[in-house]
Amino acid sequence: MFAIWWRWGLIATVPLLLLAVWDFFQDEHTLRRNYPLLARVRWLMEDLRPYARAYVVESDLEGRPFNHDERALVYARAKGELDSHPFGTELDVYSAEYEWLAHSIVPNETAPAEWRxxxxxxxxxxxxxxxxxxxxxxxxxxxxxxxxxxxxxxxxxxxxxxxxxxxxxxxxxxxxxxxxxxxxxxxxxxxxxxxxxxxxxxxxxxxxxxxxxxxxxxxxxxxxxxxxxxxxxxxxxxxxxxxxxxxxxxxxxxxxxxxxxxxxxxxxxxxxxxxxxxxxxxxxxxxxxxxxxxxxxxxxxxxxxxxxxxxxxxxxxxxxxxxxxxxxxxxxxxxxxxxxxxxxxxxxxxxxxxxxxxxxxxxxxxxxxxxxxxxxxxxxxxxxxxxxxxxxxxxxxxxxxxxxxxxxxxxxxxxxxxxxxxxxxxxxxxxxxxxxxxxxxxxxxxxxxxxxxxxxxxxxxxxxxxxxxxxxxxxxxxxxxxxxxxxxxxxxxxxxxxxxxxxxxxxx
Missing domain, CATH: 3.20.20.70 (Aldolase class I)
Structure with missing residues (x-):
C-alpha cells in the first residue's frame, strides 16, 4: 500500500518539480524566475478573476457592461421563467442611477396588444x-x-x-x-x-x-x-x-x-x-x-x-x-x-x-x-x-x-x-x-x-x-x-x- 501511495506521489510531484526547474532557468518572466511555480498562481487567478468577480464578489448591480440583474432579466424571459423582482427595487432612488417614467392615475388597459x-x-x-x-x-x-x-x-x-x-x-x-x-x-x-x-x-x-x-x-x-x-x-x-x-x-x-x-x-x-x-x-x-x-x-x-x-x-x-x-x-x-x-x-x-x-x-x-x-x-x-x-x-x-x-x-x-x-x-x-x-x-x-x-x-x-x-x-x-x-x-x-x-x- 505504501508503495502505491509513493508512486502516486511521484506522479503528482515530478511534473511540478520539472515545471519549477523550467521556471527557474527561463528568462522571459521575472516573477517565474524569482518564484518558480508559485508565481504561476498569479496567472491562474487572472484567468479565474472574471468568473470569481461575476459569481462571488460583485453585487447584483455592480457588473459591467451588464450587471447581474440585467442579465438575469434576459435569462428569465428567454427561458419563459418568472421575471418578477421581490421586495422592492435595489436601486438607490435618490442617486443618479435612478430615472423614472411618469405613470398615469388612469392607466390605458385598452392599448393595442402590439405595434409595428x-x-x-x-x-x-x-x-x-x-x-x-x-x-x-x-x-x-x-x-x-x-x-x-x-x-x-x-x-x-x-x-x-x-x-x-x-x-x-x-x-x-x-x-x-x-x-x-x-x-x-x-x-x-x-x-x-x-x-x-x-x-x-x-x-x-x-x-x-x-x-x-x-x-x-x-x-x-x-x-x-x-x-x-x-x-x-x-x-x-x-x-x-x-x-x-x-x-x-x-x-x-x-x-x-x-x-x-x-x-x-x-x-x-x-x-x-x-x-x-x-x-x-x-x-x-x-x-x-x-x-x-x-x-x-x-x-x-x-x-x-x-x-x-x-x-x-x-x-x-x-x-x-x-x-x-x-x-x-x-x-x-x-x-x-x-x-x-x-x-x-x-x-x-x-x-x-x-x-x-x-x-x-x-x-x-x-x-x-x-x-x-x-x-x-x-x-x-x-x-x-x-x-x-x-x-x-x-x-x-x-x-x-x-x-x-x-x-x-x-x-x-x-x-x-x-x-x-x-x-x-x-x-x-x-x-x-x-x-x-x-x-x-x-x-x-x-x-x-x-x-x-x-x-x-x-x-x-x-x-x-x-x-x-x-x-x-x-x-x-x-x-x-x-x-x-x-x-x-x-x-x-x-x-x-x-x-x-x-x-x-x-x-x-
Whole structure:
C-alpha cells in the first residue's frame, strides 16, 4: 500500500518539480524566475478573476457592461421563467442611477396588444413593417454559425428582423427564412469586386432576395467609431470567404472610410442607387454620432437634393462588439442618449422626421429602456448583446479570443456544438416577445395609446439627491422646422452654420 501511495506521489510531484526547474532557468518572466511555480498562481487567478468577480464578489448591480440583474432579466424571459423582482427595487432612488417614467392615475388597459413601425419614405416602393425590437448588427465570423442560425430562426418565429452585420449575408442568415436587414460596411462584403470596391451587380443579386427587407449603410458603430479592421488570413475560412466575397486565406481588410462617397450629397446619391438596385426597398444609415455638424450636413443635403433616407439607426458608444481597440471603446463616440437626441433634433428641426424613421441601439435589454428611447425620439429599438444573453451568453469577456464557452462568439466547432439551434431559437423569440410585453405594460401604466406618445416630459432624471427634473428641462428638444425658421435661436446654431451639403468638412 505504501508503495502505491509513493508512486502516486511521484506522479503528482515530478511534473511540478520539472515545471519549477523550467521556471527557474527561463528568462522571459521575472516573477517565474524569482518564484518558480508559485508565481504561476498569479496567472491562474487572472484567468479565474472574471468568473470569481461575476459569481462571488460583485453585487447584483455592480457588473459591467451588464450587471447581474440585467442579465438575469434576459435569462428569465428567454427561458419563459418568472421575471418578477421581490421586495422592492435595489436601486438607490435618490442617486443618479435612478430615472423614472411618469405613470398615469388612469392607466390605458385598452392599448393595442402590439405595434409595428412602417419604414419607408415617399421615395420607397417597398416599405417594411418592422417590429419594435429587432436583432442588431452582428456578423457571421464574429458570431458562430449556430448562433446566427438560432437568431434567424428566432426572428422568423417572432416576426422581427435580423441585421446581418457588415460581414456579409451568409448561408446561415438565410437558413430559417427570418427577415433580414443587410448591412453594408466600408468593406462591401458580399457586394464587392475583386479590387474590394462596391459592385452594383453583385449588390442587386443579393438585395433583391425576398428575405432581405431593408438595406443599412454602416457609417460607424458604437464600440469602435471611425475604425476599420483586418480579419487575418488565418481566420478567413471557406465559409467566411463565401459570405464576404473574398479569397480564402488572405487578409480581409475593412477600411475606416467608404470609397463610394466622400460627401453628404454623395452618400445620399449612393443610398438612392441602392434603393433602385434593391427594387425599391428601404435604405438607411447607421452611425455613432461624432461631430454634430456632420449630422447636420446630411440633413442639409437631404433638403437640398430632395433625396431622402428611409431611416437612421443611432448606435450609442455603450454598444458592444467582439473586439475593439480599448481607446476607441472607452473614449470615442457619443452615448446613445445624447446621440439620439441630437439626431432627433436634426430631423425634427429640419421638418424631416415625418418621413424618416429613427431607431436606437445601445444596451437595450428591457421594456423600460425601450420606453426611454421612444421618449427621446426613437421609432423602434435594436439589441445585440441582450439577444446574445438569450442564446446563453454568460459575459465571460472572451469574444475576441475565439474561446467563448457558450459557442456564441467562436468559430471553434467543438464549442459551437453546445449551442443547440432549435432550443436557443425558442429562447430568442421568447425574450423578444416578453420584452415587448414589458414595453406595453409601460405604455399602459402611462395612460397612453402607443409608445410613440411617450415624450421627454414623461422621463425624469435626478440632478442630485435633492433635485430631479423632466428630461426636457435638462436637454433641449427642438420644435418642428426650428432649424429652418430660425437656427440662430437654437442651441445648434454654430453646428448648423458649420454644416454644408457639399462636404463633411466644416464650412469656412
Amino acid at each position: 413601425c412602417d419604414v419607408g419614405s415617399s421615395q420607397c416602393a417597398k416599405p417594411y413593417s418592422a417590429s419594435l425590437l429587432n436583432i442588431s448588427a452582428m456578423s457571421f465570423g464574429s458570431l458562430s454559425a449556430n448562433a446566427i442560425m438560432a437568431l434567424n430562426k428566432g426572428a422568423a418565429a417572432g416576426n422581427f428582423y435580423h441585421d446581418t452585420g457588415e460581414g456579409g449575408l451568409s448561408r446561415y442568415h438565410r437558413s430559417h427564412g427570418g427577415d433580414l436587414v443587410w448591412e453594408i460596411g466600408s468593406g462591401y462584403f458580399g457586394c464587392r469586386d475583386d479590387d474590394g470596391r462596391f459592385s452594383p451587380e453583385r449588390f442587386a443579386d443579393t438585395a433583391q432576395i425576398d428575405q432581405v427587407k431593408m438595406v443599412e449603410i454602416k457609417l460607424s458603430q458604437g464600440a469602435k467609431p471611425g475604425h476599420g479592421g483586418v480579419l487575418p488570413a488565418s481566420k478567413v475560412s471557406e465559409e467566411i470567404a463565401e459570405a464576404r466575397g473574398v479569397p480564402v486565406g488572405k487578409d480581409c481588410v475593412s477600411p475606416a472610410a467608404h470609397s463610394t462617397f466622400s460627401t453628404p450629397v454623395g452618400l445620399l446619391e449612393w443610398a438612392a442607387q441602392l434603393r433602385d438596385l434593391s427594387g425599391g426597398k428601404p435604405v438607411g444609415i447607421k452611425l455613432c454620432v461624432g461631430q454634430p455638424h456632420e449630422v447636420f450636413a446630411i440633413v442639409k443635403a437631404m433638403r437640398e437634393t430632395g433625396i431622402r433616407l428611409d431611416y437612421i439607426v443611432v448606435d450609442g458608444a455603450e454598444g458592444g462588439t467582439g473586439a475593439a481597440p480599448v481607446e476607441l471603446s472607452n473614449r470615442v463616440g457619443t452615448p446613445l442618449r445624447e446621440g439620439l437626441i441630437l439626431v432627433r433634433n436634426a430631423l425634427v428641426g429640419a421638418s424631416l422626421k415625418d418621413e424618416i424613421r429613427l431607431a436606437a441601439a445601445g444596451k437595450v435589454h428591457s421594456g423600460a429602456g425601450m420606453a426611454m428611447n421612444f421618449g427621446l425620439g426613437a421609432d423602434w429599438c435594436n439589441a445585440g448583446r441582450a439577444f446574445m444573453f438569450s442564446l446563453g451568453c454568460v459575459q465571460s469577456m472572451r469574444c475576441h479570443e475565439d474561446t467563448c464557452p457558450t459557442g456564441i462568439a467562436t468559430q471553434d466547432a467543438t464549442r459551437q456544438r453546445g449551442l443547440v439551434v432549435p432550443d436557443k431559437a425558442e429562447r430568442v423569440a421568447r425574450f423578444q416577445r416578453a420584452t415587448l410585453h414589458g414595453l406595453r405594460e409601460m405604455v399602459v401604466a402611462m395612460g397612453l395609446e402607443s409608445p410613440w406618445q411617450i415624450t421627454p416630459c414623461h422621463i425624469n432624471e435626478r440632478l442630485d439627491s435633492a433635485r430631479a427634473a423632466p428630461i426636457d428641462d435638462i436637454y433641449g428638444f427642438l420644435e418642428d422646422g426650428a432649424l429652418i425658421a430660425d437656427p440662430d435661436a437654437t442651441a445648434y446654431a454654430r453646428c448648423w452654420q458649420l454644416a454644408q451639403a457639399a462636404s463633411f468638412q466644416r464650412a469656412a
